[in-house]
Amino acid sequence: MDKRLGVDLGGTKIEVAVMDPAHRILWREREATPKGDYAGTVETMAALIERAQAECGAVASIGVGTPGTISPRSGLIKNANSVVLNDRPLQHDLEARLGREVIMANDANCLALSESADDGAAAGADTVFGVILGTGVGGGLVIDGRVLVGANAIAGEWGHNPLPWPRDAELPGPSCWCGLDGCIEQWLSGPAFERDYAAHAGEALDGAAIVARAGEGFEPARQALERYADRLARALAHVINLFDPDVIVLGGGMSNVEALYERVPAVWDRYVFSDPITTRLVAPRFGDSSGVRGAAFLPDSVGRKLR
Numbered sequence: 001m002d003k004r005l006g007v008d009l010g011g012t013k014i015e016v017a018v019m020d021p022a023h024r025i026l027w028r029e030r031e032a033t034p035k036g037d038y039a040g041t042v043e044t045m046a047a048l049i050e051r052a053q054a055e056c057g058a059v060a061s062i063g064v065g066t067p068g069t070i071s072p073r074s075g076l077i078k079n080a081n082s083v084v085l086n087d088r089p090l091q092h093d094l095e096a097r098l099g100r101e102v103i104m105a106n107d108a109n110c111l112a113l114s115e116s117a118d119d120g121a122a123a124g125a126d127t128v129f130g131v132i133l134g135t136g137v138g139g140g141l142v143i144d145g146r147v148l149v150g151a152n153a154i155a156g157e158w159g160h161n162p163l164p165w166p167r168d169a170e171l172p173g174p175s176c177w178c179g180l181d182g183c184i185e186q187w188l189s190g191p192a193f194e195r196d197y198a199a200h201a202g203e204a205l206d207g208a209a210i211v212a213r214a215g216e217g218f219e220p221a222r223q224a225l226e227r228y229a230d231r232l233a234r235a236l237a238h239v240i241n242l243f244d245p246d247v248i249v250l251g252g253g254m255s256n257v258e259a260l261y262e263r264v265p266a267v268w269d270r271y272v273f274s275d276p277i278t279t280r281l282v283a284p285r286f287g288d289s290s291g292v293r294g295a296a297f298l299p300d301s302v303g304r305k306l307r
Helices: 038-056 090-098 107-116 190-201 207-215 219-243 260-268 287-303
Strands: 004-009 013-019 025-032 061-066 103-106 127-133 137-143 247-251 280-282
Touching: 004 038, 004 107, 004 287, 013 038, 013 287, 025 038, 025 287, 038 090, 061 090, 061 107, 061 287, 103 107, 103 137, 103 287, 107 127, 107 137, 107 247, 107 287, 127 219, 190 207, 190 219, 207 219, 219 247, 219 260, 247 287, 260 280
Parallel strands: 004 061, 061 103, 127 247, 247 280
Antiparallel strands: 004 013, 013 025, 127 137
């Protein structure tokens, strides 16, 4: 019963993993997220969890990383870019389906928790900011190995602040599903990167193809990546000015763009109110499985440090 089970609920896939006390993954499986189907999403998670326990035996705890967060007032999901989850009692419904307790937190919190552990990319850091750059954009803050949730359960929710130091051409900014204009999410998500390229280049490509063409020296793609890096640098400069983290770790599909780890710190120098800047920008050591690791760690992060 010392095994931990984690669930990473994403906009496109649901991943479940079982881990032993040494953080080794004993079992892992993924399925596509039922698009726009709340009941199907709950059932897919539950079925994967039951399959994991059938393969690995009973687990001591179940942690779930989800878009958005649970409202402390209502117990319902709020602020999820997977809008089918909003205003739904996801934790209650999953617990009722499984007949046991689950612990749930924002997916960016799970990323930061995973990478702040003693085998993560931010091992040894006291303060870690985790950034999701995927279908949506989010952030989570881990201090001394524990997630900072905040009074309103929105600590680190950086994607729905406006892009800082906007250029004239960036105003008022794209409309966001949250009802405001110019949110960071609408500039830095994977789909936003693709839209920006299409608007300037007059053709549609997926993010990986844009990055590849930038590497080949294709000027419209190179310029799109430079705009993205500049916007990310400005947005992260605000994070450094507010939280002053030791490490910022990127997650989500855009975290695979190697050029960002050199270019963004070179640009944020002009925006961060400090001399020198020692904050490190790093890639996740566990790639797109970092979220499921962090979800498995959630029960431990509530009561004690991970290291």
